[in-house]
Amino acid sequence: MRRILIIEDEEPAAKRLLKMVKEIEPGVELLDSIVSVSSAVKWFGENDQPDLIFSDIQLADGTSFEIFKTVKITCPVIFVTAYDQYAIEAFKINSIDYLLKPLKKEELQAAISKFKKLKQVPAPPLDIDKLLQAYNPQTHTYKTRFIVRYGEHIKTVNTEEIAYFYTEDKINFLTTFEGRRFAIDINLDSLESLLDPKTFFRINRQFIVSIKSIAEMFAYTKARVLIKLKPPAKQETIVSTERSADFKVWLDDGS
Secondary structure (H helix, E strand, O other), X not given: OOEEEEEOOOHHHHHHHHHHHHHHOOOOEEEEEEOOHHHHHHHHXXXXXXXXXXXXOEEOOEEHHHHHXXXXXXXXXXXXXXXXXXXHHHHHHOOOEEEEOOOOHHHHHHHHHHHHHHOOOOOOOOOHHHHHHHHOHHHOOOOOEEEEEEOOEEEEEXXXXXXXXXEEOOEXXXXXXXXXXXXXXXXXXXXXXXXXXXXXXXXXXXXXXXXXXXXXXXXXXXHOEEEEEOOOOOOOEEEOHHHHHHHHHXXXXXX
């Protein structure tokens, strides 16, 4: 394994992965670190394929599955993912290795060892249909309630009562339609896979909103969308440029 490609939209995660890979394989060469579907498709159109790809699932402008549907990948892929057992089973079926976040060095080393043992065997084609079926939200069971604390008390909040989730000063919160705010221990990255995507959408790095919480929307600069939430949020809520197109699709049909 000499030439690797990393597909990961979180720069700290990509740097940590590369550091761990180099500790295991000091002679490895990073060809590039790619953050989006569009840039990955462009990269594959202009470069020879690497020896091995490390890829996250959720990227800035979609999922890595969209890359593999567009580009014929002839090298092995190791997914580095926070996704659940449904996807993991599909990866096994397709002889694709996977690592769950947070990444552990011993698991990474085992995956690389497996790759080295199998590198003489042609990599099987990615069965994107099976991967998409596993990733399809309809096969998932979504979180229906959250445990929260207020003072010395503990209670549950049903997901249908929640207007939006957000992060502020590195603390994660949920806000109910009644305007009550509770701190939670789950970060927004993890919440994305726990919430029904027909109801909730991550508009930017700070907010995940319920469709029912959107009171008004306005066209904003750089193709962005300004949202007024109910109950009102303390800070301005703007759909980021890279998420605006998907946001409009979500509004239109809830998918």
